[in-house]
Amino acid sequence: MNNLKEITSTIRLLEEKLVESGVRHSVDELDKLLADDFTEFGRSGNVYDKRVVIGRIQKEETARMTLSDFKIVILAPDAILATYRATKTETGGQKSYSLRSSIWRKTGDKWQMFFHQGTAAAAKP
Numbered sequence: 001m002n003n004l005k006e007i008t009s010t011i012r013l014l015e016e017k018l019v020e021s022g023v024r025h026s027v028d029e030l031d032k033l034l035a036d037d038f039t040e041f042g043r044s045g046n047v048y049d050k051r052v053v054i055g056r057i058q059k060e061e062t063a064r065m066t067l068s069d070f071k072i073v074i075l076a077p078d079a080i081l082a083t084y085r086a087t088k089t090e091t092g093g094q095k096s097y098s099l100r101s102s103i104w105r106k107t108g109d110k111w112q113m114f115f116h117q118g119t120a121a122a123a124k125p
């Protein structure tokens with residue numbers, strides 16, 4: 001496995017890609033980034049699979065999302081846990097905050113998100 005700094009950079013770039021508007025509205029791009037057996041525990045407390053998540057994301061209004069406090073833990077040579085804080089800024093300027101965790105799995109030379117959880121959070125003090 002590559003060094004920690006390189007893996008952190010790679011996984012962060014993939015997480016940032018998933019919050020880009022163009023990627024979020026592209027079924028093909030989402031299909032590449034999410035594993036077929038993907039599961040999400042949503043902020044709402046509901047559990048979603050890949051098909052449902054892609055359908056939901058397609059209907060979302062465009063918002064800007066920024067990531068902070070990004071960290072990874074290497075679970076295995078082909079599995080990474082990423083944790084971070086997300087700030088979502090709606091078109092009108094309204095902000096919401098969440099704590100996020102994702103598990104990324106490497107198959108061959110491709111990383112895909114296998115699991116994701118978002119938990120509502122207060123603004124960072």
